[in-house]
Amino acid sequence: MKTTLLSLALLIALTNFAQPVYMTRTGQISFYSKTPMENIDAINNEVTSMINPATGELVFAILIKSFRFERALMEEHFNENYMESDKFPKATFSGKISNLGNIDFTKNGNYPTRVEGELTIHGVKKVITSPGIINISGDKVTATSTFPLHLADFNITIPSLVADKISETVEVKVNCEYQPKK
Amino acid sequence: MIATKSTLILLTILMARIVAAQDDLLKMLEEETAKDKKPDYTTATFKTTRLINGHSVENVAAGVLDFRISHRFGYINSGLYEFFGLDQATTRLGLDYGLTNRLMIGLGRSTFEKQLDGFTKYKLIRQSSGAKKMPVTVSLMAAMVYKTLKPSTTNRENFKTSNLYYTYQVLVARKLNDRLSLQVMPTMNHYNLVPGTTLSNDLYSIGFGGRIKVSKRVTINAEYYYQLATTKLPDTKNSLGVGVDIETGGHVFQLYVTNSTGMTERSFISESTGDFLKGDIHFGFCISRVFTLKDPRK
Numbered sequence: 001m002k003t004t005l006l007s008l009a010l011l012i013a014l015t016n017f018a019q020p021v022y023m024t025r026t027g028q029i030s031f032y033s034k035t036p037m038e039n040i041d042a043i044n045n046e047v048t049s050m051i052n053p054a055t056g057e058l059v060f061a062i063l064i065k066s067f068r069f070e071r072a073l074m075e076e077h078f079n080e081n082y083m084e085s086d087k088f089p090k091a092t093f094s095g096k097i098s099n100l101g102n103i104d105f106t107k108n109g110n111y112p113t114r115v116e117g118e119l120t121i122h123g124v125k126k127v128i129t130s131p132g133i134i135n136i137s138g139d140k141v142t143a144t145s146t147f148p149l150h151l152a153d154f155n156i157t158i159p160s161l162v163a164d165k166i167s168e169t170v171e172v173k174v175n176c177e178y179q180p181k182k
Numbered sequence: 183m184i185a186t187k188s189t190l191i192l193l194t195i196l197m198a199r200i201v202a203a204q205d206d207l208l209k210m211l212e213e214e215t216a217k218d219k220k221p222d223y224t225t226a227t228f229k230t231t232r233l234i235n236g237h238s239v240e241n242v243a244a245g246v247l248d249f250r251i252s253h254r255f256g257y258i259n260s261g262l263y264e265f266f267g268l269d270q271a272t273t274r275l276g277l278d279y280g281l282t283n284r285l286m287i288g289l290g291r292s293t294f295e296k297q298l299d300g301f302t303k304y305k306l307i308r309q310s311s312g313a314k315k316m317p318v319t320v321s322l323m324a325a326m327v328y329k330t331l332k333p334s335t336t337n338r339e340n341f342k343t344s345n346l347y348y349t350y351q352v353l354v355a356r357k358l359n360d361r362l363s364l365q366v367m368p369t370m371n372h373y374n375l376v377p378g379t380t381l382s383n384d385l386y387s388i389g390f391g392g393r394i395k396v397s398k399r400v401t402i403n404a405e406y407y408y409q410l411a412t413t414k415l416p417d418t419k420n421s422l423g424v425g426v427d428i429e430t431g432g433h434v435f436q437l438y439v440t441n442s443t444g445m446t447e448r449s450f451i452s453e454s455t456g457d458f459l460k461g462d463i464h465f466g467f468c469i470s471r472v473f474t475l476k477d478p479r480k
Contacts, residue, residue, distance in 0.1 A: 021207070021210075023211070023214065025215070025218070043479070048211055048214070048215045049211070050207055050210065050211045050214075052207055055207075057207045059207045059208040059211050060211075061208070061211050061212055061215060065222065065225075068478065068479050069478075069479075070474070070477045070478070070479065071246075071474040071477075071478070072242075072243030072244075072246055072283075072474070072478055073243070073246070073431075073432060073472055073474075075478075076225055076226050077429075077431070079225060079226075080225070080226045080360075080398070081398040081399065084360075086360055087360070089222075092208060094207070094208045159399070161430055161431075162430070162431055165431070181214075
């Protein structure tokens with residue numbers, strides 16, 4: 001009995017230990033705002049994120065000032081007037097893969113998934129759920145997702161003067177390629 | 183008994199590991215990324231490249247063309263007959279362009295004395311926090327003016343070079359917080375020809391300026407140039423300007439009052455004649471419209 005329990009516990013402990021945490025520093029998050037007047041898109045290629053396959057935990061930390069726009073002034077206004085990046089330099093997400101049991105991190109393939117967690121932007125925390133796909137290819141894990149965000153939910157206000165140029169809802173695209181963290 | 187104990191211990195360790203892993207993944211990520219921190223460069227110290235009359239430390243970004251239309255009316259104290267200055271107007275049309283994010287050039291034409299001007303401004307040091315700490319932004323500005331107004335005196339030989347003027351400025355600014363930015367501008371104006379043999383050709387002055395942000399899109403600006411007494415041209419006053427910047431996307435509107443008539447450095451710093459306190463005040467405005475000629479991401 002003693003031996004069985006011990007070895008079982010050890011086995012679980014070791015299995016847990018053997019599964020690495022996946023990480024990226026060059027993840028991509030972009031967003032699109034579409035209005036009849038103007039389309040605005042921005043991309044951030046320096047997104048940091050980690051996945052813990054043992055627990056299904058998924059976290060993101062995004063530096064707001066790393067979003068790049070097609071016009072320098074848009075970027076300045078984005079940081080100065082809308083996101084207040086000096087006050088709120090980062091956006092974070094901390095969530096869980098809801099169907100972890102369906103994803104085999106040791107087997108190549110596309111796994112549709114759902115992630116639920118807390119998204120913090122502009123100092124405002126909100127629980128969101130978003131569908132996505134996790135692709136396993138060798139020791140590389142790629143996570144992709146597209147979801148809408150309502151700017152008003154995060155206390156981001158659009159002045160009436162530019163209301164016809166900035167959409168109240170922006171489409172966010174996530175594309176992160178992870179490697180086992182060394 | 184012993185068996186249960188050790189099992190319990192093992193299980194506890196195991197549980198602790200799992201719980202720790204859950205709680206700390208975001209913390210772990212932030213610790214991991216704290217190592218590769220980059221300097222955080224201060225942006226938007228001022229709304230635009232000019233404070234009021236003179237330059238701010240701001241540049242237009244690489245590939246951005248800024249079309250600036252400046253308009254200035256007559257003195258407010260000129261009375262109803264002149265409709266408080268609105269009957270008179272001088273303008274400067276300018277085109278500025280960013281060669282890189284730190285180097286810009288510009289050309290302008292003023293109605294005042296029919297001046298043609300050109301300048302170049304380079305951002306030498308950028309204020310930053312984070313991995314690299316730098317308290318101020320420092321820009322260097324050099325301008326040249328060619329006065330094309332026909333000379334009024336014919337009793338001496340008028341060389342073309344007599345109409346050339348040069349300005350050199352060091353702009354030092356600090357964004358103290360998201361509301362307040364301050365700037366100091368040591369300046370030298372060089373005149374090829376001064377209106378008197380005893381006068382120095384190099385005129386020194388020091389400017390002080392700043393802005394207070396009253397809302398996300400509106401700032402109140404002030405700018406004052408003090409001319410060193412030893413090199414001050416006779417009968418001139420120090421330049422003072424107070425104004426409001428209103429930013430609306432691609433436009434910045436600057437509305438201001440100033441005792442300076444000219445809009446080139448040499449004319450407003452060294453040749454302002456209006457006495458602000460006696461009401462020799464011009465109302466003026468500038469409209470800045472930027473055009474992005476090059477996508478910065480390509």
